[in-house]
Amino acid sequence: MVQYNPKDWIVFIFRFHKSDTFRKLIPMMLFIGAYTGGVGYLELEYWKLSQKNHLSNIPVMHSMLGFVISLLLVFRTNTAYDRWWEGRKLWGALVNNSRNLAMKLSVILKEEHDRAYFRKLIPGYASILSKHLTDVETSLQLYEGIDLDNHKHRPNQVAKMMYQKITDLHEQKKITGDQLIILNAELQSFTDICGACERIKNTPIPYSYSAFIKKFIFFYIMTLPFGYVFSLGYYAIPVVIFIFYVLASLELIAEEIEDPFGFDANDLPIEKISANIKKHVEEII
Incomplete structure (x- = not known):
């Protein structure tokens, strides 16, 4: 189990521990960045779609589903932490x-x-x-x-x-x-x-519930670039990567602490x- 001082903000922000989700997600984040860049190139350069295109309205769907996915992830992390505690x-x-x-x-x-x-x-x-x-x-x-x-x-x-x-x-x-x-x-x-x-x-957490959250996060992230590139252009690449990092990190943390008896960095000592x-x-x- 990681021993730390919860009041030391500087260490938290600028030090990357081996248990950080950032390291685990780097390959997938690179893939998401390349995918977002590819979608942006097709829509803006190859197909030359305008903001009047219906694809530009996709963020309306994301704003509606964002509340749902946040509730699911909150329940997921709370359930996992209850098992750890x-x-x-x-x-x-x-x-x-x-x-x-x-x-x-x-x-x-x-x-x-x-x-x-x-x-x-x-x-x-x-x-x-x-x-x-x-x-x-x-x-x-x-x-x-x-x-x-x-x-x-x-x-x-x-x-x-x-x-x-x-x-x-x-x-x-x-x-x-x-x-x-x-x-x-x-x-x-x-x-x-x-x-x-x-x-x-x-x-463990029921398979159907865990699998649904992973699929939900995946399809939510994969549809983000289609609408964001119209308003952000290629700046959508870091935005989509960051959104993926936040959502996927919550799921990874829940996976790790739901089984507190093991050798992971956040398991019980x-x-x-x-x-x-x-x-x-x-x-x-």
């Missing part, structure tokens, strides 16, 4: 729940080997969940000696190991029934968070959050 809230909840479970166990457990077990498994769950969400394949020997079957659901295996340990401690009379209930509620929240993250990961959980749990237990 929900993912951040879920991982924030995982941080808090890991701390709460660690604090309760640090008080309840008296023997060092029991405390060491959870000192390894609580941050291990966060680390394995981050690998699970980013589709990182791992070996059977995964996280500091935690044995997992790579062909089964890995976070569930770690949660089951913690449940089993809590149950064994209860049977050994090391924790009471009331403490068992409290700890079970904390462990259940881990699985709830995992399921919510998987819902975001495995349920779940590996860093996992490392912080490990650090805090080791401090508590």
Whole structure:
């Protein structure tokens, strides 16, 4: 995830980061510029059309559709940001729940080997969940000696190991029934968070909606030069390129943040959050 100062306007304006949409859109912008120049040459130089031609009225259509496309893009970006922010809230909840479970166990457990077990498994769950969400394949020997079957659901295996340990401690009379209930509620929240993250990961924006927006932007941009060249001449080239840059950038940003679990520049720093959980749990237990 990109770390930045939101108040530093000069850096935003004049520095191009690798995550900027400008770099990704350069080939298409060059094509749009050449296409607009070609349309302008045909209409103004080759066919010598006048402003009385009906093609000069095409901007009327664009003014009507501009409002529609703006609404679609606003909804698109808001939906994508909601998914990104929900993912951040879920991982924030995982941080808090890991701390709460660690604090309760640090008080309840008296023997060092029991405390060491959870000192390894609580941050291990966060680390394995981050690998699970980013589709990182791992070996059977995964996280500091935690044995997992790579062909089964890995976070569930770690949660089951913690449940089993809590149950064994209860049977050994090391924790009471009331403490068992409290700890079970904390462990259940881990699985709830995992399921919510998987819902975001495995349920993308419906294909028809995403495809329609892309087609809408494409045909909207491709028809702009036919009317703009009558009023702007060849100055329509930078104008059309800029309009394409704005509209396409909004769609690219929405595509990137709608799946917040990955390695893109704007994805959530779940590996860093996992490392912080490990650090805090080791401090508590």
